[in-house]
Amino acid sequence: DGGITQSPKYLFRKEGQNVTLSCEQNLNHDAMYWYRQDPGQGLRLIYYSQIVNDFQKGDIAEGYSVSREKKESFPLTVTSAQKNPTAFYLCASSLAQKNEQFFGPGTRLTVL
Amino acid sequence: QQQVKQSPQSLIVQKGGISIINCAYENTAFDYFPWYQQFPGKGPALLIAIRPDVSEKKEGRFTISFNKSAKQFSLHIMDSQPGDSATYFCAASILGDYKLSFGAGTTVTVRA
Numbered sequence: 001d002g003g004i005t006q007s008p009k010y011l012f013r014k015e016g017q018n019v020t021l022s023c024e025q026n027l028n029h030d031a032m033y034w035y036r037q038d039p040g041q042g043l044r045l046i047y048y049s050q051i052v053n054d055f056q057k058g059d060i061a062e063g064y065s066v067s068r069e070k071k072e073s074f075p076l077t078v079t080s081a082q083k084n085p086t087a088f089y090l091c092a093s094s095l096a097q098k099n100e101q102f103f104g105p106g107t108r109l110t111v112l
Numbered sequence: 113q114q115q116v117k118q119s120p121q122s123l124i125v126q127k128g129g130i131s132i133i134n135c136a137y138e139n140t141a142f143d144y145f146p147w148y149q150q151f152p153g154k155g156p157a158l159l160i161a162i163r164p165d166v167s168e169k170k171e172g173r174f175t176i177s178f179n180k181s182a183k184q185f186s187l188h189i190m191d192s193q194p195g196d197s198a199t200y201f202c203a204a205s206i207l208g209d210y211k212l213s214f215g216a217g218t219t220v221t222v223r224a
Binding site: 004031033040041042043044045048050058090092094097098099100101102103104105106108 | 114118121144146148153154155156157158161201205207208209210211212214215216217
């Protein structure tokens with residue numbers, strides 16, 4: 001059963017704490033992406049990775065960090081430097097140089 | 113800075129009616145225009161996509177119309193059903209580029 005999994009579905013953290021969101025795919029896709037979704041603002045790109053051990057900043061990378069040590073995995077860390085981290089976070093993947101992106105089910109992060 | 117402008121923000125349609133969502137873009141280098149459908153609490157899923165070499169593409173009850181000279185494209189949902197109630201996002205990209213630029217989304221509610 002191929003697809004993208006994100007965990008956890010809901011995440012709560014206290015202000016000042018770093019938190020890591022998991023994203024795993026078994027589609028054998030080369031590229032992976034992280035988006036943030038806020039009401040009325042659509043999807044905004046945080047980071048993306050075209051190949052293992054390489055990644056690029058998207059439009060709103062400040063306060064976030066990523067790693068790509070394995071093709072299947074692209075974890076996102078929301079650091080304490082992110083001023084407004086409460087949001088719905090979506091991971092996606094695609095084949096190399098193909099525009100069709102497949103999305104995971106998302107993680108809803110709430111900062112208390 | 114949003115490269116794709118989407119309207120309306122929300123719409124309500126009666127069962128059996130037509131839903132129309134419009135998007136406009138500025139970057140003439142865009143040559144791939146997908147539409148995504150998202151149900152509450154889920155990740156977006158690709159619904160239909162079009163390239164600018166055609167003016168219309170139809171898949172079932174969903175049709176994309178594309179006007180290259182006006183730099184606009186739209187999604188028509190014919191014979192709208194309650195199961196079509198969702199948020200719809202238009203997007204644009206340069207074919208082969210990794211980044212998609214998303215519109216802000218339209219929440220469609222189909223009343224039975």
